[in-house]
Amino acid sequence: MFPFHRRRVRTSVLVVLCGLPIWPTASTADTTSQERAAKLESVLTRLDAAMGKMQHRESFDTDAVIEQVGRDPTKLCAWVRDQTQFVPYRGALRGPRGVLMDRVGSDLDRAQLLAHLVISSGYEVRLFRLALTEAEATQRLNRAAEQSRRPLRSPSGSAPSAECS
Numbered sequence: 001m002f003p004f005h006r007r008r009v010r011t012s013v014l015v016v017l018c019g020l021p022i023w024p025t026a027s028t029a030d031t032t033s034q035e036r037a038a039k040l041e042s043v044l045t046r047l048d049a050a051m052g053k054m055q056h057r058e059s060f061d062t063d064a065v066i067e068q069v070g071r072d073p074t075k076l077c078a079w080v081r082d083q084t085q086f087v088p089y090r091g092a093l094r095g096p097r098g099v100l101m102d103r104v105g106s107d108l109d110r111a112q113l114l115a116h117l118v119i120s121s122g123y124e125v126r127l128f129r130l131a132l133t134e135a136e137a138t139q140r141l142n143r144a145a146e147q148s149r150r151p152l153r154s155p156s157g158s159a160p161s162a163e164c165s
Contacts, residue, residue, distance in 0.1 A: 060101050062117055071121035080114045086144040 057064035069079045087104045096113040099105035105113070115125040132140065 060097065062096065062100065062113075062120055065100070065117060066121055073118045073121065073123055076117045076121065077114060080110055080117070084110055084113070085147055086110065086140070088141060088144065 065079065066076070069075050083103060084099055085104045087106060089106050091106065092108045092112060094102060094105045094109045096109075096116040099109045099113045111127055115127055118125050
């Protein structure tokens with residue numbers, strides 16, 4: 001399966017190719033196939049550059065996150081913690097890709113994103129459910145409220161505040 005951005009480029013290429021003349025006309029008859037290939041290559045290069053500027057792959061592609069962060073589960077955990085925010089709702093609503101795109105999710109959605117990243121890095125993962133006491137839940141909500149007032153950290157930002165293990 002091709003990543004989303006490759007399908008988009010292919011669709012765009014198809015649109016570009018559909019705009020090219022099929023039958024030789026007076027203006028295209030004197031151009032060689034090499035010139036046409038060079039022109040098409042130029043168009044595709046500019047299209048690829050424009051696509052790269054529009055959207056970074058790590059905003060929707062887990063493989064791009066792994067390329068950026070590395071395959072170390074601790075670093076992936078720190079990335080999920082620092083680049084996504086907790087939003088209190090029950091269960092899984094967004095899934096790994098939704099959290100990756102929106103950068104927000106419940107504990108379960110964020111755990112699923114982390115699990116997907118770690119599995120894609122070649123490790124085994126098991127998710128467990130943990131019941132929080134009322135005091136722990138209050139502390140968790142207060143920490144989430146604090147984080148929502150701060151911007152997300154840049155990938156090269158300050159050191160993580162809590163350990164991932």
